[in-house]
Amino acid sequence: MTTPEHTLVGIHAAIAVGAHRRFGWIVIVLAGIASNLPDWDGLPMLVDMARFESGHRVWGHNFFWIILSSLIVAWSQVRYHWIDSVCTRSNRFLPNELRFEKSTFIVPLLVLFLVCFSAQAIHLPCDMVVSGGNGLSDWHIKPLWPVYNVGYVFPLIPWGDFGPTVILMTGTILLVKVPTRLSLVSAATLICLCVYLLFRGWMRGML
């Protein structure tokens, strides 16, 4: 999946389970950010394409990275409140209706860890089902790398398929239009995404 798609999957997943009601907007922002953390292993492409091919969807796409990074992110948020700080400082660049209010929620370390862990864990199956196509090779996901070097991929749609973006953005617009039904809208959005993936996979003979 693309970066915007991963971000929106994380945000919709957090809203669908009602995390915003219990812990405020900070955990929603965290879910959006954490959804992309596994993709740090794509950064080597900036200097060396060969390293990119060997490391992408491996170095950051495994549970050892996910657990370690989730511990660091959760601890750093409790210690430094960097999400609150960055978001409220960004207010000067945002229109009034999009500005972050000061959060009154105290989010426990365990909750921050679970949000970060879950958002990154969801990233793995998302990448498994959106892979290859358009001349690209399938990138196998190795969830237990480096201990267990077996990769998995199940390409239901090719990378770059615009369907997930359309569905996730439509759901995001509906969140704004129907603010009293946030969890319902996000859950419906994710269900539509799953149905789309299964249908496209079936159309391509993968199911």
Ligand SMILES: [Zn+2]
């Ligand atoms: Zn990825």
